[in-house]
Amino acid sequence: MKRRQFLAGTTAGLAVGAAGCVDSFTSLDGVSYGREPELVADRPAAIYYPTHTEEMAMGGMAQTDDGLAVSLAYTFPHRFWRVFKREGRYEAEQFSVDGDDAIHIMANIWDAETGVVLPVSSVDIAARGGNNVDERETVYPMLSQRMGFHYGDNYHLDGDDTYTVNVTVGATTATRFGGFEGRFDKPQTVTINLDYSEAARNELAYETYEDRQGDPGALSPMRMEMNGMAMPTGSVRDLGGTQLGTGRADDIRYAAAVLTDDRFGDAPYLAVTAATRYNELVVPSMGLAGTLTDSNGETVVESTSLEPSLDPELGFHYGAVVPGATGEETATIDVTTPPQVARHEGYETAFFETPTVELD
Known part of the structure; x- marks a missing residue:
């Protein structure tokens, strides 16, 4: 795939929702920014309500030999932010949507038995299908108000098809205790068939929040379910002791x-x-x-x-x-x-x- 073009600035990307249909638009320099409205001009240096959310299409689920559940979903390609250190200080830089981006792909990774998410691995996504698409990308660890922790990136697909998607979860870098000792210590790959059509993508629901965008606060996490299994958003747990x-x-x-x-x-x-x-x-x-x-x-x-x-x-x-x-x-x-995690809109300034x- 292409390497991302990014725009300087401090801000972040998306979530999910319902209602309405908004056409794509193109800036004066010819760069498409999907269906996203303009960012709030004066965002607080804190968590805030985003401008909008977009519905997700659920794409499929599989499980590794080591008991990790892996799910895929997608929505419109959209802006997001990564963290960089510049001249001794950390700041977020906005990544734009490239002209050949078709979707924003999202992978959730968690232990199937306990529901514990894994925010300490690398995730590669390789997709084949459509009009000779054969792309592989290491996607970014991300935080979203509606999805919590996940891995994602804008991704190139070309043509309606059932794409063969290989998701490789790298060995975890975390210290592990109890039933996790000796697990998640080597890369594992699952294959998921992802049905994609541009028409279905264009019908994904869209909701804006003009009455509260930019205000301190956050949207509630959504309930995500696939194949009858609830997908965790990565809430912290009681420590006990x-x-x-x-x-x-x-x-x-x-x-x-x-x-x-x-x-x-x-x-x-x-x-x-x-x-x-x-x-x-x-x-x-x-x-x-x-x-x-x-x-x-x-x-x-x-x-x-x-x-x-x-x-x-x-x-x-x-x-x-x-x-x-x-x-x-x-x-x-x-x-x-x-x-250092990448951020969707509403987290990028915090x-x-x-x-x-x-x-x-």
Whole structure:
């Protein structure tokens, strides 16, 4: 496929919905931007209501030998944002729709038994069919208000057909516990037949939000189901253990707990979740460090890196072994790197601070 053209600026992409039909439009420079209305002029540096949503067409589902469920869906191609570091600061850059983009393809990856999403892998999508289409692309990890965490990109298809789509889920980079130990450690590929027609795509419903676009807040996640199976949106889970409190900064809610379950080893384990302020969706691809102090202000655990981790009960979280911790401490979380995940509209201006958050 082509490499993406992108536009400088800080902003993000889409969701899903219903109502109406809006024609595609083309800018003065000849670049098509699908059915999207103009962005809100003064977007807050926070989570906000997007301009619109578009319905999704469900494309198919398969399961890997390792028990991962993989689903495909698509909608109109649309703008989205990736995070880059420029001159010492992080910012979002808008990716435009290329002239040969036919769809925005979305892959959901989760453990079929527990419903835990995997925001710590690479995903390649290869499609064959239509008018000699034979494309392979590594798609981006993304956050959407309606879908939560998923993998996606604008994609080239040419001609109505049932496309053969191979989805390769790479080995996870996360630390794994319990029933996840020894799993997800090698690439696995599934094949899904994706029925596509331009006419069906053009009939996908579309809804705008003129009355609240740009306001602080977020749309509710949609219920997604395929082949009778509900697809998770990646909400954070209760940590259990001894709770250390919660805190919020830059529209991310942090929670922490100390656990002593055998699956975490002989020493206590510090688990931290990072979730969107609204709807509590997991926020991956961050750099976090944790410090624990006792009631006298003495440091029990020096600032220690919290590693991306997967657990059947806790789900995706950030964690570290913390010898000497009792669960009576005060936890402080340092954001060392803001989320590097790509964003749909409504998230692209948020999550760029690197605060220190004391939990209570």
